[in-house]
Amino acid sequence: MQPASEHVHWLFATGFLLLGLCLLGEAVVGTEVWRRRAWRAYLWPGLAFALGVLLWPVMTFYTNSAIHMLAHGAWAQVLMLAGAVELALVRGKLTSRWWRLGMTAGFVVSGGAFLVHEQNAWLFQRSAFLHHLLGWTLLVGAIFPLARCLRPRSQAVATGFALTFVIISVMLYCDRDVAPVFGHMSPLAGSPHR
Amino acid sequence: MNAELVSELEAPLQRTTARTRIMSAIGPATALAGVIWALVQPYRITLLHPRGQGFWWLVVEAPLLVVAVGLFFHFVVVPGLLEDLEVEHATRE
Numbered sequence: 001m002q003p004a005s006e007h008v009h010w011l012f013a014t015g016f017l018l019l020g021l022c023l024l025g026e027a028v029v030g031t032e033v034w035r036r037r038a039w040r041a042y043l044w045p046g047l048a049f050a051l052g053v054l055l056w057p058v059m060t061f062y063t064n065s066a067i068h069m070l071a072h073g074a075w076a077q078v079l080m081l082a083g084a085v086e087l088a089l090v091r092g093k094l095t096s097r098w099w100r101l102g103m104t105a106g107f108v109v110s111g112g113a114f115l116v117h118e119q120n121a122w123l124f125q126r127s128a129f130l131h132h133l134l135g136w137t138l139l140v141g142a143i144f145p146l147a148r149c150l151r152p153r154s155q156a157v158a159t160g161f162a163l164t165f166v167i168i169s170v171m172l173y174c175d176r177d178v179a180p181v182f183g184h185m186s187p188l189a190g191s192p193h194r
Numbered sequence: 195m196n197a198e199l200v201s202e203l204e205a206p207l208q209r210t211t212a213r214t215r216i217m218s219a220i221g222p223a224t225a226l227a228g229v230i231w232a233l234v235q236p237y238r239i240t241l242l243h244p245r246g247q248g249f250w251w252l253v254v255e256a257p258l259l260v261v262a263v264g265l266f267f268h269f270v271v272v273p274g275l276l277e278d279l280e281v282e283h284a285t286r287e
Contacts, residue, residue: 003250014259021220021267028216029279036278040271173256 005127006176008058013172015051019044020165027158041090049083052076071117075110082106097152103145111138130175137167210283217275221268228260 003011022044026034035041055076059069085102088094114135118128141164147157232239238257240247 001249003254007250007254010254010256010259013256014263017224017260017263018267021224021263022271024220025217025267025271025275028213028220029275033275033278033282036281037274040274043271173260 002061005062008062009172009175012051012054013169013175015047015054016165016172017169019047019051020162020169022047023162023165024159027155027162030155031153035090042087045083045086045090047083049080049087052079052081052083055079065117067117071113074113078106078109097149100145100149100152104142104149107138107142107145111135111142114138126174126176130171134168134171137164137171141167210279214276214279217272217279218268221264221266221272223264224267225261225264228257228262228264231260232257 026044053076055072059072059076062072063069082103082105085094085099089099112135114131118131118135141160144157144161144164147154148161151157235257236242239255240251241255241258244252
């Protein structure tokens, strides 16, 4: 009854896509308008926190290796931390913009975990390739949450931050257990799934 | 009548209209992306050939999830947002 790993990736992709669209909406209309309704203000920080909570069952049930468990556990913690910090900023419990470094830490730890826990250097195989791509995207994309601390009102930074989540969701949707990347796959990768 | 004053008055309205259009387009564009994906890779929609598929293959249909996110955003998030944009515009005036 346990879903295949690609299903988990697609479900998280859905969460990240919604998160990205909400952030894009906030970037377009501005934070003041976005926060005019309380439920909307809490929507994306709450979603980020919920995604962090949902990573705990992933850590618990997908125990392929110790490094997988550690990576999923680290993601769960940093995503919950980032979501909680954003919730507290919306609520007014935290006021310093430097707390947004929590999201930067989330990006850096997540990117590092992606790179570390993908032990296959098989860039010709879909999931290995995507894990490397996701890792480097997160590490490079960490510049956006960092820039949000420095220039919190910048629309370009907010848009870049939002689109990073959309791009991550696209990569997660592309993830399949065993499949070719660009039409070629080595027999080392196993038999392709659809 | 000073043309500069007219352009100053029109600028916020144009910006609001542009923002309204972008907001109204995000959800449908996302849903359309999901539909195009489903057309390009119809084998991903296991509901079209459900026999022999497991529970998760029938529940987690990635292109349909993309469509669902687009529709949710358009019908749940955007309407209130457009109302608030209008209120903000009226307040500025």
